[in-house]
Amino acid sequence: MSSDFLKAQELLKNISNNQSTYEINEALKTIKRHDENLFLQTLNSLDTFTLANIATITPEYILEDILEHLSIAKIAKAVEELESDDATDLIKRFEEINPQKTLTILNRLSSEDKEEILRLKNYDENTAGAYMQTEIFTASLDESIEKAIKRYRILKKSEKIDQIFQIYITDKDGKLCNSINLSDLLLWDFKLSFADIIKNNTNKYKSYSVKDYDDIQMAIDMVEDYDLSVLAVVNEEGVLLGRITYDDIHDLIQDNATEQIYNLAGVDKEVEEESALKAAKARAFWLMINLTTSLISANIISLFSGEIEKLVALAVLMPIVASMGGNTGSQALAVTVRKLSLNEVEFKDAKKVILRESGISLLNGFIFAIIMSIIAFIWFKTAMLGLVIALSMLINLALAGFVGSFVPLTLKKFKIDPAVGSSVVITAITDALGFFSFLLLAKMMLL
Amino acid sequence: MSSDFLKAQELLKNISNNQSTYEINEALKTIKRHDENLFLQTLNSLDTFTLANIATITPEYILEDILEHLSIAKIAKAVEELESDDATDLIKRFEEINPQKTLTILNRLSSEDKEEILRLKNYDENTAGAYMQTEIFTASLDESIEKAIKRYRILKKSEKIDQIFQIYITDKDGKLCNSINLSDLLLWDFKLSFADIIKNNTNKYKSYSVKDYDDIQMAIDMVEDYDLSVLAVVNEEGVLLGRITYDDIHDLIQDNATEQIYNLAGVDKEVEEESALKAAKARAFWLMINLTTSLISANIISLFSGEIEKLVALAVLMPIVASMGGNTGSQALAVTVRKLSLNEVEFKDAKKVILRESGISLLNGFIFAIIMSIIAFIWFKTAMLGLVIALSMLINLALAGFVGSFVPLTLKKFKIDPAVGSSVVITAITDALGFFSFLLLAKMMLL
Numbered sequence: 001m002s003s004d005f006l007k008a009q010e011l012l013k014n015i016s017n018n019q020s021t022y023e024i025n026e027a028l029k030t031i032k033r034h035d036e037n038l039f040l041q042t043l044n045s046l047d048t049f050t051l052a053n054i055a056t057i058t059p060e061y062i063l064e065d066i067l068e069h070l071s072i073a074k075i076a077k078a079v080e081e082l083e084s085d086d087a088t089d090l091i092k093r094f095e096e097i098n099p100q101k102t103l104t105i106l107n108r109l110s111s112e113d114k115e116e117i118l119r120l121k122n123y124d125e126n127t128a129g130a131y132m133q134t135e136i137f138t139a140s141l142d143e144s145i146e147k148a149i150k151r152y153r154i155l156k157k158s159e160k161i162d163q164i165f166q167i168y169i170t171d172k173d174g175k176l177c178n179s180i181n182l183s184d185l186l187l188w189d190f191k192l193s194f195a196d197i198i199k200n201n202t203n204k205y206k207s208y209s210v211k212d213y214d215d216i217q218m219a220i221d222m223v224e225d226y227d228l229s230v231l232a233v234v235n236e237e238g239v240l241l242g243r244i245t246y247d248d249i250h251d252l253i254q255d256n257a258t259e260q261i262y263n264l265a266g267v268d269k270e271v272e273e274e275s276a277l278k279a280a281k282a283r284a285f286w287l288m289i290n291l292t293t294s295l296i297s298a299n300i301i302s303l304f305s306g307e308i309e310k311l312v313a314l315a316v317l318m319p320i321v322a323s324m325g326g327n328t329g330s331q332a333l334a335v336t337v338r339k340l341s342l343n344e345v346e347f348k349d350a351k352k353v354i355l356r357e358s359g360i361s362l363l364n365g366f367i368f369a370i371i372m373s374i375i376a377f378i379w380f381k382t383a384m385l386g387l388v389i390a391l392s393m394l395i396n397l398a399l400a401g402f403v404g405s406f407v408p409l410t411l412k413k414f415k416i417d418p419a420v421g422s423s424v425v426i427t428a429i430t431d432a433l434g435f436f437s438f439l440l441l442a443k444m445m446l447l
Numbered sequence: 448m449s450s451d452f453l454k455a456q457e458l459l460k461n462i463s464n465n466q467s468t469y470e471i472n473e474a475l476k477t478i479k480r481h482d483e484n485l486f487l488q489t490l491n492s493l494d495t496f497t498l499a500n501i502a503t504i505t506p507e508y509i510l511e512d513i514l515e516h517l518s519i520a521k522i523a524k525a526v527e528e529l530e531s532d533d534a535t536d537l538i539k540r541f542e543e544i545n546p547q548k549t550l551t552i553l554n555r556l557s558s559e560d561k562e563e564i565l566r567l568k569n570y571d572e573n574t575a576g577a578y579m580q581t582e583i584f585t586a587s588l589d590e591s592i593e594k595a596i597k598r599y600r601i602l603k604k605s606e607k608i609d610q611i612f613q614i615y616i617t618d619k620d621g622k623l624c625n626s627i628n629l630s631d632l633l634l635w636d637f638k639l640s641f642a643d644i645i646k647n648n649t650n651k652y653k654s655y656s657v658k659d660y661d662d663i664q665m666a667i668d669m670v671e672d673y674d675l676s677v678l679a680v681v682n683e684e685g686v687l688l689g690r691i692t693y694d695d696i697h698d699l700i701q702d703n704a705t706e707q708i709y710n711l712a713g714v715d716k717e718v719e720e721e722s723a724l725k726a727a728k729a730r731a732f733w734l735m736i737n738l739t740t741s742l743i744s745a746n747i748i749s750l751f752s753g754e755i756e757k758l759v760a761l762a763v764l765m766p767i768v769a770s771m772g773g774n775t776g777s778q779a780l781a782v783t784v785r786k787l788s789l790n791e792v793e794f795k796d797a798k799k800v801i802l803r804e805s806g807i808s809l810l811n812g813f814i815f816a817i818i819m820s821i822i823a824f825i826w827f828k829t830a831m832l833g834l835v836i837a838l839s840m841l842i843n844l845a846l847a848g849f850v851g852s853f854v855p856l857t858l859k860k861f862k863i864d865p866a867v868g869s870s871v872v873i874t875a876i877t878d879a880l881g882f883f884s885f886l887l888l889a890k891m892m893l894l
Contacts, residue, residue, distance in 0.1 A: 022672040149633055156634060164630045165612070165676070182629040183611045186596055187603060224701075225469040227694040229612070229676055246693040247674040250700060254671075257704030258785050264708065265781030266774060272782060280807040283778050287811055290774045291818065294767040301766070305759045312752045315762035319748070320741040322766065323878065327713060327737045331730050334712030335719060338705050360727040364734055371738065431770065 005034045012042050021053040028054065028062065040069055048074060052081035055090050060097070060273065067098050076108035079117075083162055085133035085248070087113065088120040128219045129212035131252070132233040132242030135161045138168045139194055141177065146190040165230045168207070168240055169194050176232055176240040178205040209234045212241055216252065221343060223249045260341060263419035264334065266290070286424060293428030297322070297435055304439040307447055313380045314442050317389055321438045324368060325396035325430030332357040332404025333426055337419050340412050350409045354402060361401025365394040384446050392438035400430045452481045459489050468500040475501065475509065487516055495521060499528035502537050507544070507720065514545050523555035526564075530609055532580035532695070534560070535567040575666045576659035578699070579680040579689030582608045585615045588624065588642040592635060612677045615654070615687055616641050623679055623687040625652040656681045659688055663699065668790060670696045707788060710866035711781065713737070733871060740875035744769070744882055751886040754894055760827045761889050764836055768885045771815060772843035772877030779804040779851025780873055784866050787859050797856045801849060808848025812841040831893050839885035847877045 008027035011019060019027075032039040043065060046054065055066060055078060066075065075094075079087050094102040106114055116134060123129035137155065139148040148167065155161050167185060169178040178198050184205070188197050198205050209232035210219045219231055223246065231249075233242045255269075262269045266286030271278050301308075301318070308315050336353060339345045345353050372393050373386035403426050408418030455474035458466060466474075479486040490512060493501065502513060502525060513522065522541075526534050541549040553561055563581060570576035584602065586595040595614065602608050614632060616625040625645050631652070635644050645652050656679035657666045666678055670693065678696075680689045702716075709716045713733030718725050748755070748765070755762050783800060786792045792800050819840050820833035850873050855865030 020673055153634055163628060181610060182633070186629070187600055224697060226467055227697075229693055246676055246697070250671060250674075250693070250697065253697065253700050253704070254789065257700070257707070258789070260704070261708055261711065261781050261785050264711075265777045267778050267781055276803050276807050277810075280810045283775075283807065284811050284814055286778075287771060287774055287815060291767070291771060291815060294770045295822070297770075298763050298767055302760075302763045305763065308762050309756060309759050312756050312762075313749075315755050315759075315765075316745050316749045316752065318762075319766055319769065319878070319882075320738070320745055323741045323744075323874075324734060324738060327734055328730075330712045331714050331733075334708050334714055338708050342701065342705070356723050360723050360730065363724070363727045364731050367731055368734060368738060371735075375742070427770075431766070435766075 004030050009038070021050070021057060024050060025054050025058050025062075028058070032062065032065075040065070043069060048077040049081050051075075052078035052086075052090075056082065056086045060093070063093055064097055067094060067101055072101070072104050072108055076105050079105065080109060080113055083133045083135050084116050084120060084242070085131060088117045091117050092121060123212065126216055127212060128210045128214045128216050128233050128244065129241070131216055131219070131244050131248050132212070133162075133245070134242040136168055136232075136240065136243050137161055137164045138170045138174075138240060141169055141171070141195040141198070142193055144191060144193045145185065145188060145197075148194070149190065165245070166243075167194075168232060168243075169198065169205075170240050173237075174240060175238040176207050176209055176234050178202070179207040179232060180205050207232055209240075210244075211236060219244055220249055220252055220256070256341065260337065260419045263417065263421075264337065264423050266423060289421075289424050290427070293424065293431065296428065297431045300432055300436050301439065304443060307439060307443050310447055311442070313382075313385060314439060317376060317385075318435055318438050320372065321389065321392050321396050322431045322434030324372075324393060325400045325434045326427045327400075328361045328364060328397045329400035329404040329426040329430045330423065332361060332401045333408060333422050336405045336408045337422065340408060340418055347409065347413050350413075353409065354405045357401040357405035358398060359401075361404070362394075362398040365397030368397065369394040382446075385442070388441045388445055389438065392434065392441050395437045396430060396434045399433055400426070403429050451477050456485070468497070468504060471497060472501050472505050472509075475505070479509065479512075487512070490516060495524040496528050498522075499525035499537075503529065503533045507540070510540055511544055514541060514548055519548070519551050519555055523552050526552060527556060527560055530580045530582050531563050531567060531689070532578060535564045538564050539568060570659065573663055574659065575657045575661045575663050575680050575691065576688070578663055578666070578691050578695050579659070580609075580692070581689040583615055583679075583687065583690050584608055584611045585617045585621075585687060586641055588616055588618070588645070589640055591638060591640045592632065592644075593637040595641070596637065612692070613690075614641075615679060615690075616645065616652075617687050620684075621687060622685040623654050623656055623681050625649070626654040626679060627652050654679055656687075657691075658683060666691055667696055667699055667703070703788065707784065707866045710864065710868075711784065711870050713870060733868075736868075736871050737874070740871065740878065743875065744878045747879055747883050748886065751890060754886060754890050757894055758889070760829075760832060761886060764823060764832075765882055765885050767819065768836065768839050768843050769878045769881030771840060772847040772881045773874045774847075775808045775811060775844045776847035776851040776873040776877045777870065779808060779848045780855060780869050783852045783855045784869065787855060787865055794856060794860050797860075800856065801852045804848040804852035805845060806848075808851070809841075809845040812844030815844065816841040829893075832889070835888045835892055836885065839881065839888050842884045843877060843881045846880060847873070850876050 008030035011023065011027045012031065028039065028042065031042060051066070051070075051074070055063060079090060082090060091102060091106065094105065106117065109117070120129070120132075120134070137152055152161075152164070164182065166179045166181050168176060169180065171177055178194075180194070180197070208222060208226055208228055210222060212233050212235055222228065223231055229246045231244045232240060233244060234240055259269045262272065266283065268282040271282040304314070336345075336357065339353070369390035373390035376389045377383055377386035407425055408422050411418040411422065455477035458470065458474045459478065475486065475489065478489060498513070498517075498521070502510065526537060529537060538549060538553065541552065553564065556564070567577070567581070584599055599611070611629065613626045613628050615623060616627065618624055625641075627641070627644070655669060655673055655675055657669065659680050659682055669675065670678055676693045678691045679687060680691060681687055706716045709719065713730065715729040718729040751761070783792075783804065786800070816837035820837035823836045824830055824833035854872055855869050858865040858869065
C-alpha cells in the first residue's frame with residue numbers, strides 16, 4: 001500500500017484545527033484514488049465547517065460526489081458556513097453539475113442567505129461585484145474606537161464577519177467615507193471617535209474603491225498599482241456594498257495568466273476544465289482555423305509547382321523560412337501581449353513598441369539571412385539560391401516582428417483580447433509570406 | 448499641447464499626500480516624453496520620500512536619469528527612506544546601471560542600513576530571503592498586549608516599521624513561536640499577556656513560515672494554499688528574520704506568469720527589459736536552435752527529393768501536416784506547463800495527463816484526417832493521396848499530444864523549468880515527423 005495513502009488516512013482520522021483545508025483536500029483526493037468506499041465514508045464523516053471549506057477549493061469530480069452522496073440538509077448547512085462570495089461561487093459550481101438539486105439546496109438556506117447569494121449571482125463574472133464578499137465591518141464617524149471594537153467582538157463571536165483588515169467609515173446613508181487600516185487604528189487612543197482621528201488625516205484614511213459594475217480588471221489594477229490588501233466595492237451612489245481581498249486578487253491574477261497562456265496556444269480555459277471530449281472540441285475550433293490558413297499557404301505553394309518541379313531544392317528549403325518567421329512572430333507577440341496585459345504599454349505607445357519589435361526582428365533577419373545563405377550555398381552549390389533564401393528570410397523576419405506587435409496592439413485598440421487568435425493570424429501571415437517571398441524570388445532570380 | 452502633458456504638469460506642481468506613487472510616476476513619464484528639461488527640473492524638486500517611492504517602481508530609463516542628475520547625498524537619503532527589501536532592490540537596480548556610483552551611495556548610508564542591504568543582497572534571487580523585509584514587529588510571550596501596543600506606537604512614530612498585519616511572538620532566542628493577526632488581537636482584553644491568549648489557541652495562532660534559503664516558489668505556494676496576507680521568514684534555527692507580504696507575492700505571481708509566457712515563446716524575460724540589441728541577441732539564441740531543427744526537417748524532405756519531383760502535390764501538402772501537428776503540440780504543451788506551475792498536476796499524475804492529452808489529440812487527429820483526406824481528394828483527384836495525408840495527419844497529431852505533455856512532465860521530473868525550450872523541442876518533433884510520415888507514406892503507397 002502506498003505511503004501517501006496511509007498518510008492521508010492518518011490525517012483524515014483525526015481532523016482538528018491542526019490541518020489546513022488544503023491538506024485535508026489533498027488527503028481526500030489521495031483516498032479517492034485508492035479506495036472509493038473509504039472516500040465516501042470519510043466524506044460523510046466531515047463536519048459541515050470542514051466540508052464547506054473543502055468544497056470551495058476541491059475539483060469538480062469531488063463536488064459531484066458531494067452532491068450525489070451527501071444530504072441536502074448537510075450541504076445547505078455547509079453553504080451557510082461560508083462567506084457570501086464563497087457561498088455564491090459554490091452554488092454556481094453546484095448549478096453546473098446539477099441545477100435542480102442546487103435549487104433545493106438554495107431553498108433550504110435562510111431567506112437572508114438565499115437572497116444574498118441570488119443577488120451576488122446576478123453580477124456578470126467580469127464585474128467587481130462578482131468577486132466581493134459582503135461581510136464587512138463598518139462604523140460611523142461619531143462612534144468611538146472603543147465602542148466599535150466592542151461591536152466588532154460581538155459580530156465576530158456570532159461569526160457574522162471573518163478576518164478584517166480595515167474598518168470602513170460610512171455616513172448615515174451608508175456611503176463610504178474613509179477606510180482605516182487596523183495597523184493605523186492601534187496608533188490612537190481608543191477613547192477618540194473616528195471623526196477625531198480622521199479630521200487631520202483625510203488623505204491617509206482615504207478609501208480605495210471600485211463600483212460593483214466596474215470591470216474586475218480595474219480592481220486588479222488598483223490593487224497592484226496601490227499595493228492594497230483589500231479594496232472596497234460601492235454602488236453607483238457610493239454606498240458600501242462589500243470588499244475584495246488580496247487572496248481573490250491572487251486567484252484572479254493566476255486565472256488571467258492561465259487564460260493568456262491558453263489563448264496564445266489556442267486553448268479555451270473554461271472548457272479545458274471540463275471533459276476531454278469538450279476540450280477536444282474547443283481545441284478543434286482553433287485547429288480548424290489553422291487548417292484553413294495552412295490551405296491558403298498550400299495554395300500559394302501550388303502557384304509555384306512548375307518552379308518546384310524544376311528545382312526540388314525549393315521544396316526542401318521553403319519550410320525553413322516559414323518556420324523562422326513563425327518563431328520570430330511568436331516572440332514579438334508574447335512580449336507585446338504580456339506588456340499590454342501588465343499595462344506596461346498602452347495604445348499610445350504603439351509606435352514605440354512596433355518600432356522596437358520590428359527593429360529586433362529586422363536585426364535577427366539580417367543575421368539569419370547571412371547564416372542561411374551560407375548554408376544553402378554549401379548545401380546546393382548555387383550562389384543565387386543563397387541570395388534568394390537570404391532575401392526572403394530578411395523580408396519574412398522583419399515583417400514577423402511587425403505583425404507580431406501590430407496585431408495584438410490593434411486587437412487591444414478595438415477592445416478585443418489580444419491573446420485570442422493572435423497566434424493563428426501571425427503564423428498564417430508568416431507562413432504565407434515565407435513561402436510566397438521565397439518561391440517568387442526563386443522564380444524571378446533563379447529560373 | 449497634449450492634454451495628458453498638461454495634466455501631468457498640474458499634478459507634479461502640487462505634490463502632496465494626495466497623489467499615489469503610481470500617479471506621480473506616470474506623470475513623470477509623461478513629462479519626460481514631452482519636455483526633457485522640465486522633467487529634470489521636476490526630478491530635482493522631488494522630496495526624498497517621494498523620490499524613494501518613485502524609484503522602486505519607475506522604469507530603468509528614469510533610474511538612469513536619477514543616478515546621472517541627482518546628488519549622491521540625495522539618492523542616499525532616498526534609499527534610507529525605504530524598507531530593507533525595497534532598498535536592497537533599488538541598490539541592485541542601481542548597480543546594474545552604474546556599479547561605481549552605487550558603491551559611493553552605499554558608503555553614504557548609515558552603517559546599519561548598509562550592512563542590512565549587503566546582507567539581503569547576498570540572498571540568491573530564487574530564495575525567500577531575497578524577498579523579505581526585515582522591519583517587523585515582535586513581542587515576547589510574557590508581554591501584555593497593552594505594553595506591546597505602546598512599543599509599537601513608538602516604533603511607528605520613529606518610522607522603524609511600516610504597516611503591520613500580524614504581531615510575531617518570539618522566545619528569548621528570537622525563535623518564532625506564534626503569529627497573531629491584528630484582527631484577532633482586537634478580540635482580547637489588552638491587559639492580558641500574549642501567553643494568556645495563546646494558551647488555549649496554539650493552533651489558531653500558529654505561524655506560517657519559510658526558511659530564508661527556501662525556494663521562493665515554496666513561499667508563493669504557501670501564501671496561495673493557505674490564503675495568507677503575510678508569511679514569516681526564519682533561519683535554519685527558526686529565528687525570525689523578516690516577512691514577505693501579499694504585495695511581493697502578487698509581483699512574483701505576475702513575474703512567474705510573464706516568464707512562462709516568454710519562455711514558451713523563446714524569449715528571455717530578464718534580457719527583454721534591457722536594450723533592443725540585447726533582447727535581439729537572446730531571441731537569436733532560440734531562433735538559432737529553431738534553425739537547426741528546421742535544417743533537420745529540410746534534410747528529411749531532401750531524402751524524398753525524387754518523390755517530390757515526380758509528384759509536386761507532395762510539396763504543396765506537406766506543410767499542412769507539419770503545421771497542424773505543431774499547433775496540436777502547442778495546445779498540449781500550454782495546458783501541461785500551466786497545470787504543472789499551478790501545482791494542479793504533479794509527476795505522479797503524469798500518466799493521467801499524458802493519456803488525456805494523447806486522447807484529445809488522437810480524437811482531433813481522426814477529425815482532421817477525415818477533413819484533410821476529402822480536401823486532398825477533391826483538390827488533386829487522387830484517392831490514395833487523400834489516404835496518405837489522412838494517415839500522416841492522424842499519426843502526427845496523436846504524437847503531438849503525447850510529446851506536448853510528455854516533454855514538460857519529463858523536464859519537470861528533472862527539475863528543469865518545463866516552459867523553457869519545450870516549444871522548440873515539440874515543434875521540432877512535429878515538423879520532422881509531419882514531413883517524414885507524409886513523404887514516407889507517399890513513397891510507399893503512391894509511387
